[in-house]
Amino acid sequence: MRAESLEFFRQIVNTPSPSGYEQRAGELYRRYTREFADSVQTDVMGNVIAAINPAGRPRVMFAGHMDEIGFIVKYISEEGFLYFGPIGGHDPVIPVGQRVLVHTRSGPIPGVIGKKPIHLMEEDERSKAPKLHELWVDIGATSKADAQSVVRIGDPITIDVEFRELRNGFATARGFDNKMGAFIVAEALRLLSEDRPTAAVFAVATVQEEIGLRGARTSAYGVDPQVGIAVDVTHATDYPSVDKKRVGEILPGKGPVICRGANINPRVFDMLVETAEAEGIPYQLEAAGGGTGTDANAMQISRAGMATGLVSVPLRYMHTPCELLALEDVENAARLLAAFTRRINEHISFIPEP
Structure with a gap:
């Protein structure tokens, strides 16, 4: 890379x-894509839409959501502890003992997530997983008034962990799901700007996927593409305790994953596979019998429908502070999207046929 x-x-x-x-991720996405896009716009939801050749045909939309899971301050106790609720889906075991940042008007405030120590628990408490509403953030405040002097109800919270490269081309971070996807769609657009296609291409960093695919729904309606490719993470299945007979075999470092199933247009699937093979891009296949739980769900049924595909990157330890992926898979996913788009023209029919 x-x-x-x-x-x-x-x-x-x-x-x-x-x-x-x-908003901060959106501003970063805008600054980066302005270097090569013909236009960069932000809609009222906060989706950032970078385009090249916007008058071309057909209209192709890439969607990678830039939101991540987190927490939100709901209550401040008399002692100055911050009680919080979830933003997105969480395993309640994960937050305990984590260092966090509370994002306030005046900047990030460091804190830690606390709970009752095991030494003080009753016997029946020790075997139970904690509930999020039983945990709190300790910022070192001495009272409610002290905490309220810097924190407001509704301030978001994230775990304080950052990107780190590991051995053999792997990397770990909080938030690969799915700022990785936002990166890939931007990178695909950059590659296309060097060898421009006949299609109009809209690389959208979508918002609020983790709470209901909301940004993809509105941005797809606004862009009104004929073809849409969602980019997201998918579960790697190469570590202990995962039953491959149930979830398939998905390996980090073996290429991006092309999804097949009801959420996917058959012609788009075939063209993605054909493109990967023609370009020498390693790829893997994943089956989804119904919806995929990604932006592709919302895109497929926008307006009168669009020809939808889903390209994913294998991810270990999803929705934890130590998500792990292979950087080569990320790079190859961007290459796949760009090469796929160069093969598209307005005469190709995406109507499913036997």
């Missing part, structure tokens, strides 16, 4: 962006 691209990837992953609070 070129150095400038890797630095943007690192920056956007490290930028806190819980669902509904994506």
Whole structure:
């Protein structure tokens, strides 16, 4: 991966962006894509839409959501502890003992997530998983008034962990799901700007995917594409306790994953596979019998429908502070999107046929 691209990837992953609070990540995405896009716009939801050749045909939309899971301050106790609720889906075991940042009007406030120590628990408490509403953030406040002097109800919270490269081309971070996808669609657009297609291409960093695919729904309606590719993470299945007979075999470092199933237009699927094979891009296949739980769900049924595809990157430890992926898969996913788009013209029919 070129150095400038890797630095943007690192920056956007490290930028806190819980669902509904994506503004800082959106600004970073705007600054980066303005270097090569013909236009960059932000809609009222906060989706950032970077385009090249916007008058071309057909209209192709890439969607990678830039929101991540997090927490939100709901109550401040008399002692100055911050009680919080979830933004997105959480395993309640994960937050205990984590260092966090509370994002306030005056900047991030560091804190830790606390709970009753095991030494003080009753016997029946020790075997139970904690509930989020039983945990709290301790910022070192001495009272409710002290906490309220810096924190407001509704301030978002993220775990204080950043991007780190590991051995053998792997990396770990909080928020690969799915600022990785926002990076990939931007990188695909950059590649297309160097060898421009006949299609109009809209690379959208969508918002609020983790709480209901909301940004994809509105941006797809506004862009009104004929073809849409969602980019997201998918579960790697190469670590202990995962039953491959139930979830399939998905391996980090073995290429992006092309989804097949009801959420996917058959012609788009075939063209993605054909493109990967023609370009020498390694790929894997994943089956989804119904919806995929990604932006592709919302895109497929926008307006009168669009020809939808889903390209994913294998991810270990999803929705934890230590999500892990192979950087080569990220780079190859961007290459796949760009090469796929160069093969499209307005005469190709995406109507499913036997």
